[in-house]
Amino acid sequence: MSYFGKNIRKIRSLKSLSQQAFAELFELKRGTLGAYEEGRSEPKLETLIKIANYFSIPIDDLLTTELTVNNLLKFKGNLTVEQDLGEQEFFIKVPCITTLNQNDYIKYYNKYSYIQDLPFLSLPINPDKKFRAYTVQNLEMSKNELGMFPKDIAIGELIPPSVYSKLNNGTLVFVITDKSIILRRLFITNDTYVLRAEHKNVDDVELQSKEIKEMWRVRYVFYHRLPETNFNIEEKLFQLEKDFDRLKNER
Incomplete structure (x- = not known):
């Protein structure tokens, strides 16, 4: 079983690349890339070599290992989001x-x-x-x-x-x-x-x-608005107490 499709999908997410942008980067059709990612087709050797070299990922890893985000961030080259900024949070x-x-x-x-x-x-x-x-x-x-x-x-x-x-x-x-x-x-x-x-x-x-x-x-x-909190309830109770005291004093 090849993990190529899952791995390139993860790479796209990591780089925030659409299917179209990734496909154009390697002179592919978007439909072809979609077939790779869905496991319906495997890449030609020349395409595999291009992608592996571009992101400095060993071909064997790209094909036979389901790479995690941490794995991918350890590779050098164009996959690195930013360098020398400490550990990067992945969205x-x-x-x-x-x-x-x-x-x-x-x-x-x-x-x-x-x-x-x-x-x-x-x-x-x-x-x-x-x-x-x-x-x-x-x-x-x-x-x-x-x-x-x-x-x-x-x-x-x-x-x-x-x-x-x-x-x-x-x-x-x-x-x-x-x-x-x-x-x-x-x-x-x-x-x-x-x-x-x-x-x-x-x-x-x-x-x-x-x-x-x-x-x-x-x-x-x-939430589209701030949800009710205990603080808000306490604030309302405090306001009610103040109103009650004011009414008592007005008698």
């Missing part, structure tokens, strides 16, 4: 599902070229995991003034189907089905996956595993 590109592209994502979620054209967030998170960002579009996961609101962004880690049944009840996920993307808490009963909202007026959604195209476990959330 990965996370494709983002938005209100405008949600319907297309449901159709093309497994098309690599489509995913590469999505808007993305650049985040300092584990580069060896696969993440997706989802823009919240409703109030289903809100409760009073707490929870998640439209325009908040949930960052999910891809969960393999073999792990679905091992997730703890109450895990926050977003699930891709044939018709929709659902952000809820997951509860598993026998072979049924129950997706439950925080909002009390929203009905549960029940799914079978075969109905789930993808499942992403929410690891991070970016």
Whole structure:
């Protein structure tokens, strides 16, 4: 098994290069590069030599080893982002599902070229995991003034189907089905996956595993506004006490 496709995809992310930019760098067609990255095709020897030499990576490593970001940063040459600045923090590109592209994502979620054209967030998170960002579009996961609101962004880690049944009840996920993307808490009963909202007026959604195209476990959330904190609650209580004392003094 060749790791060439995975490795060049990692190199592109590290250098923040689009498929088109990387392909042009080595006089390739974008579709050809996509085939390499998806494992549908292997490069010609001359292409392999060009890429290995350009980034000063041994050909054997490029083909037979799944390189980590730390491995790649140790190689010299054009792969180095900046030199003599100490240890560099690596930001990965996370494709983002938005209100405008949600319907297309449901159709093309497994098309690599489509995913590469999505808007993305650049985040300092584990580069060896696969993440997706989802823009919240409703109030289903809100409760009073707490929870998640439209325009908040949930960052999910891809969960393999073999792990679905091992997730703890109450895990926050977003699930891709044939018709929709659902952000809820997951509860598993026998072979049924129950997706439950925080909002009390929203009905549960029940799914079978075969109905789930993808499942992403929410690891991070970016709020469109500052979430309620204990400090804010204490501040409100303090203000109420002051108002109460003022009313007493006015009698």
